[in-house]
Structure formats: structure tokens, C-alpha cells
Amino acid sequence: MLSKVVSFGLKGIEGFPISVETDVSNGLPKFEIVGLADTAIKEAKERVRTAIKNSGYEYPNKRITLNLAPADVKKEGSLYDLAIAISILATSDKLEIKPKGYVYIGELSFDGLVKKVRGVLPLIISARKQGYKKFIVPKENAQEAGFIEGVEVYPVTSLIECVNFLKGEVMLEKIKVGKFDDVVAVSECELDFSSVKGQQRAKRALEISAAGGHNLLMIGPPGSGKSMLAKCFPSILPDLTFEEALEVTKIASIAGELDLKTGIVSKRPFRSPHHTASTVSLTGGGTNSKPGEISLAHNGVLFLDELPEYTRHSIETLRQPLEDGVITVARANATVTYPATFNLIASMNPCPCGNFGAKDRECHCTPNQIHKYLAKLSGPIMDRIDIHVEVDSVSFDDLKSEKVEESSAVIKERVDRARNIQLERFKGSKNFCNAKMSVPQTKKFCALDKTSEDILRTAFEKLKLSARAHDRILRVARTIADLEGQETILPQHIAEAIGYRSLDRKYWG
Ligand SMILES: Nc1ncnc2c1ncn2[C@@H]1O[C@H](COP(=O)(O)OP(=O)(O)O)[C@@H](O)[C@H]1O
Numbered sequence: 231m232l233s234k235v236v237s238f239g240l241k242g243i244e245g246f247p248i249s250v251e252t253d254v255s256n257g258l259p260k261f262e263i264v265g266l267a268d269t270a271i272k273e274a275k276e277r278v279r280t281a282i283k284n285s286g287y288e289y290p291n292k293r294i295t296l297n298l299a300p301a302d303v304k305k306e307g308s309l310y311d312l313a314i315a316i317s318i319l320a321t322s323d324k325l326e327i328k329p330k331g332y333v334y335i336g337e338l339s340f341d342g343l344v345k346k347v348r349g350v351l352p353l354i355i356s357a358r359k360q361g362y363k364k365f366i367v368p369k370e371n372a373q374e375a376g377f378i379e380g381v382e383v384y385p386v387t388s389l390i391e392c393v394n395f396l397k398g399e400v401m402l403e404k405i406k407v408g409k410f411d412d413v414v415a416v417s418e419c420e421l422d423f424s425s426v427k428g429q430q431r432a433k434r435a436l437e438i439s440a441a442g443g444h445n446l447l448m449i450g451p452p453g454s455g456k457s458m459l460a461k462c463f464p465s466i467l468p469d470l471t472f473e474e475a476l477e478v479t480k481i482a483s484i485a486g487e488l489d490l491k492t493g494i495v496s497k498r499p500f501r502s503p504h505h506t507a508s509t510v511s512l513t514g515g516g517t518n519s520k521p522g523e524i525s526l527a528h529n530g531v532l533f534l535d536e537l538p539e540y541t542r543h544s545i546e547t548l549r550q551p552l553e554d555g556v557i558t559v560a561r562a563n564a565t566v567t568y569p570a571t572f573n574l575i576a577s578m579n580p581c582p583c584g585n586f587g588a589k590d591r592e593c594h595c596t597p598n599q600i601h602k603y604l605a606k607l608s609g610p611i612m613d614r615i616d617i618h619v620e621v622d623s624v625s626f627d628d629l630k631s632e633k634v635e636e637s638s639a640v641i642k643e644r645v646d647r648a649r650n651i652q653l654e655r656f657k658g659s660k661n662f663c664n665a666k667m668s669v670p671q672t673k674k675f676c677a678l679d680k681t682s683e684d685i686l687r688t689a690f691e692k693l694k695l696s697a698r699a700h701d702r703i704l705r706v707a708r709t710i711a712d713l714e715g716q717e718t719i720l721p722q723h724i725a726e727a728i729g730y731r732s733l734d735r736k737y738w739g
């Protein structure tokens with residue numbers, strides 16, 4: 231007897247169909263799996279055999295050969311258990327189940343329950359693109375499918391329930407499609423810019439960063455409020471669009487970090503991995519092939535506090551994602567690419583003691599110490615950070631001032647307006663903010679008049695800027711103009727944008 235059912239595997243965040251074929255023939259009882267299976271799948275033998283028996287079904291006391299096709303792609307994890315069990319049971323003429331037409335996803339426990347797995351959302355989205363419409367998934371994961379139109383998703387809790395459904399003996403209620411707007415309405419941020427006294431320049435820089443999606447570095451002495459400012463940053467970011475939310479949710483789902491109750495991430499991610507975190511936990515990959523912190527920050531914020539404290543290797547691996555918005559990680563016998571388009575917010579002290587360059591404090595470091603500290607950040611990394619801003623200690627008067635500071639809600643309104651201009655500008659293209667403009671787009675949307683051109687030329691020569699820095703200045707200037715609702719970039723916009731690139735000369739020059 232031969233049977234065939236469909237499951238789905240994942241490579242990066244893309245899914246591919248896997249055909250699970252079972253052949254049961256006479257001969258000495260034996261269970262063999264062919265087709266590049268990792269150890270977790272080999273262990274599936276035991277889980278599936280025990281689950282079938284404990285569910286009260288007869289386990290074929292024959293020679294069972296299982297083929298996972300295509301044979302040349304490595305299959306990992308436990309999510310094929312359900313497909314394997316159904317495929318074996320389908321060879322029995324006593325049961326008469328009809329497994330055709332569904333994609334099966336789920337792990338089995340010894341007692342025959344269907345357990346949650348990672349990556350259900352990206353699997354269903356990929357499968358839908360490839361024409362698959364009906365899915366049987368673990369009940370715990372069902373909500374992940376709750377926002378996808380055009381598919382029928384049936385949640386099951388046990389192998390018995392699945393079999394009875396396929397026999398037509400029980401009905402399963404398919405997941406209802408929810409409205410994304412209903413979830414977004416409830417997301418909010420804890421910290422508000424109104425609690426930060428003074429620091430107008432840093433706040434302005436953060437507003438530009440949020441409006442255009444620009445990477446930003448804060449340099450200043452300890453206690454000046456850098457970490458506090460960074461934590462306020464999410465409160466002025468534009469709401470996630472549904473498309474962005476799906477991408478974020480896919481990654482969270484694969485990483486096993488998704489809140490399975492809501493089934494969707496409705497808030498921009500804010501990730502702040504500690505500087506002692508390993509490079510693999512930042513980039514992802516490794517033995518169990520998970521997205522790392524920088525991918526979990528996709529479409530959100532990656533906050534690296536005290537940037538020079540991270541290992542040089544970790545800092546340098548940021549180069550590819552900062553440029554391309556993706557990270558490629560090598561695995562034992564393959565490479566995987568995960569999305570990693572994040573808004574980098576970094577902070578640092580200017581030297582080991584923290585006071586170098588501060589207005590009214592004395593620095594005790596030797597020039598050599600300062601140099602060594604700053605050298606942790608290479609030119610190519612600094613070049614990829616569009617906005618550099620000094621944050622000096624808040625003055626006593628500012629701190630004690632009764633003046634009401636602008637709230638995040640007011641700043642966010644301006645950010646939203648600037649973002650809407652960009653959404654219109656980039657309609658139909660892949661990016662949706664100024665910071666991610668391609669080179670041709672930068673040419674097209676950042677044209678300068680003669681005066682602005684002259685300002686930029688002078689700065690370019692005086693500050694010895696790279697071509698990359700040149701383009702990034704143009705993009706920041708574009709955002710500053712958008713915040714003002716100006717169609718053309720004016721000299722004051724370009725001048726302000728250049729101002730955010732003069733610090734590398736002051737400290738590193
Ligand atoms: N501008 C400010 N307004 C109000 N409180 C501030 C300000 N700057 C610093 N603080 C206070 O000082 C604390 C330390 O700031 P922090 O953000 O940790 O500084 P840094 O990261 O620069 O070392 C904050 O938690 C906050 O209580």
C-alpha cells in the first residue's frame with residue numbers, strides 16, 4: 231500500500247512543499263525514513279509509532295518506508311509528525327481516511343496530542359502563494375492564520391480528532407479571519423518624550439530618524455539620558471502597516487516568540503540585546519536555525535546601548551544588514567537569509583571615562599585610550615549610520631524647569647505626516663521610507679538646487695565624506711524636507727543633514 235500527503239518545510243522565511251510518501255509492504259517489521267532528514271525527524275519514528283498506538287489505531291506490523299521529497303533539501307524539526315502519522319494511517323484499508331487536499335503541520339506527543347510548532351504563519355503564506363488552500367494545524371498555532379485571507383485553516387488538538395475529521399465523522403470549525411485594525415488600536419508605549427527635560431537637539435534628531443527610518447548614534451557622557459531617549463523612541467514611530475506586521479509576525483513565529491493568543495505582532499519591535507550577547511544570537515543561524523535579534527528587530531528598532539562594548543565581530547556583522555536589509559547566515563550545509571531591515575539606534579560614551587568632549591567635565595583618558603575606544607567602530611560602520619548626535623548632560627535649570635515638554639503623541643503626528651508623504655512617493659516599490667531609497671531613487675527624489683549643491687560640495691571636501699555618506703546625507707535632507715511638507719530640498723535642509731555627519735570628524739578625524 232502506498233500513500234502520499236503534503237506538508238511544508240521552511241528555508242529562511244520561505245516555505246516549500248514536502249511530499250510525505252509511505253510504502254507499507256510485507257517483510258520484517260522495520261521503519262525507514264529516506265530523504266535528508268535531521269535527527270529530530272528520525273526521532274519522529276518513535277513519536278509517531280507511540281502516538282498511533284496510544285490513539286487506539288493499529289500500527290502496521292510490516293516494513294514501512296517513508297520518503298520525504300524533494301530528497302535533496304534538508305528537512306528539520308518536528309513539524310512533519312502529523313503528516314507522517316496520517317500518511318501511515320492512510321495505508322490502512324480499515325480506516326478509510328481521505329487525506330488528499332490538505333497541508334498537514336504539527337508535532338505529535340506520545341499520547342497522540344497535536345503540539346504547537348514554530349513557523350506556521352510563514353508556511354501558510356508561502357503555501358497559499360503556491361496554490362494550497364486547506365490546512366490542518368495545531369490548535370495552539372491556529373490564531374497565526376487568523377489574519378490571512380483566502381485559506382481554510384482547521385485547528386486540531388489530537389490525532390484522533392484529525393482522523394475523525396478526515397473520515398467525515400466530525401466537523402471542525404475553520405479559523406475566522408480577523409481585522410488587523412482591531413488589534414493595532416490597543417498597542418501603546420510606556421515611555422513618553424514629555425518626561426525628558428531639554429535635550430532639544432537629540433529629540434529633533436530622533437524625530438528625523440523616526441520619520442525617515444534613519445540609523446542614529448548618540449554620543450555623550452554617562453547619565454545624560456541616552457538610554458532614556460532611546461527607550462522613548464518607539465512612542466513616536468508610525469504604526470505598523472498590515473504588510474509590515476505580517477513580515478514581523480513571520481519572523482517571530484519562526485523564532486518561537488509569537489504570542490499565540492493574538493497570533494500577530496501589532497507593535498513595532500524594539501530589541502535591545504545586551505553587549506554580552508553572542509554574535510549568533512544577534513545574527514541568527516546556528517544549529518537550530520533561528521532568526522537572531524537583528525531579524526526580530528525587522529521593521530522596528532534595534533537598540534545597541536554602549537555600542538563599543540559589543541565585540542568587534544558583532545559590530546562588523548551589522549554591515550550587511552545595515553546596507554541590504556537582510557542577513558545571510560551560514561549553516562552546516564546551506565545558507566539561510568532572514569530579513570533584517572531595522573532602524574538602528576545606538577548610544578555610546580565618547581571615551582572610557584565618558585567625559586571626552588563634554589562641556590563642563592574633565593576627561594581623564596589618555597589620547598591612546600580614547601583612540602582605542604573609538605576605533606572599535608570602523609569607518610564602514612560609522613558610514614552606515616545616517617545621524618550622529620551629541621547628547622550633553624542636561625543642565626540643572628532644564629532639569630528643574632516647569633516647562634511642559636512636547637509629548638510623544640504630538641511628535642508622532644509630525645512623523646506620521648512625513649511617513650505618509652513617503653508611502654505615496656514609494657508606492658509600488660519595495661521600500662517605504664527615505665532611509666532605504668535605492669541609488670536611482672536617491673537621484674530622482676533628492677535633486678538639489680545650485681545653493682544646496684554648493685553647500686554639499688564644500689562639506690564633502692572639508693569633511694572628506696565618502697560616496698555612501700554623501701547619499702545618506704541626501705536621504706536625511708529629504709526626510710527633513712518631508713517633515714516640513716516641502717517638495718524640494720532647501721539649503722537649510724541639506725545644512726542640517728550635514729550637521730549630523732560632522733561628529734565622526736570631531737571624534738574620529
Ligand atoms: N533630560 C533628562 N530629563 C529627565 N531625566 C533625565 C534626563 N537625562 C537623564 N535623566 C535621568 O537620568 C537617568 C539616567 O539616564 P540614562 O538614560 O541612563 O543616561 P545614559 O544612558 O546617557 O547614561 C534617567 O533614567 C533619568 O532618570
Ligand SMILES: [Mg+2]
Nearest residue numbers: 456457458535
Ligand atoms: Mg545608558
